[in-house]
Amino acid sequence: MLHLRASSLNDTLAIAATIAGMSRSGDLVVLAGEMGAGKTAFAKGFGAELGVTEPITSPTFTLVHSYDAGRITLHHADIYRLSTHHQVADLALAELLEYDGIVLLEWGDVVAQSLGDHLFVQLVADLDDENVRTITINGTGRTWATRWERLAAALGTFEC
Secondary structure, three states, X not given: OEXXXXXXXXXXXXXXXXXXXHOOOOOEEEEEOOOOOOHHHXXXXXXXXXXXXXXXXXXXXXXXXXXXXXXXEEEEEEOOOOOOHHHHHHOOHHHHHHOOEEEEEEOHHHOHHHXXXXXXXXXXXXXXXXXXXXXXXXXXXXXXXXXXXXHHHHOHHHEO
């Protein structure tokens, strides 16, 4: 598990970009955190690193936004408004991952146990400084195990 400190929005974007740079087709990244914790800001930094040029917005009401990043598609999903595992299953996340895609799943902590291999990113806003975030990252399954040491080294400057 990695414990990071982002002292600014730019740090959050840099952490997201680092993770995106190590991501590959078929990866699922679960974003967790309270409202305003920085999940969509993280998605913006992640998408920018992949080459997404259009504005990335929260998909709260549409559930999934897909962005063509050239070599890969970024699927940005938000399950905040879903109340059952069946509704999450209806999103067909596995199918999105199969077609040259990476999925960022906001509010996925509720169903993370049933998602299989994924990278879990928990963002917590500092109560005293609105720009500071504590970011905890944990890999579940084998997909990130082979990249874990490189990821930890690349994010070392942000470690708490």
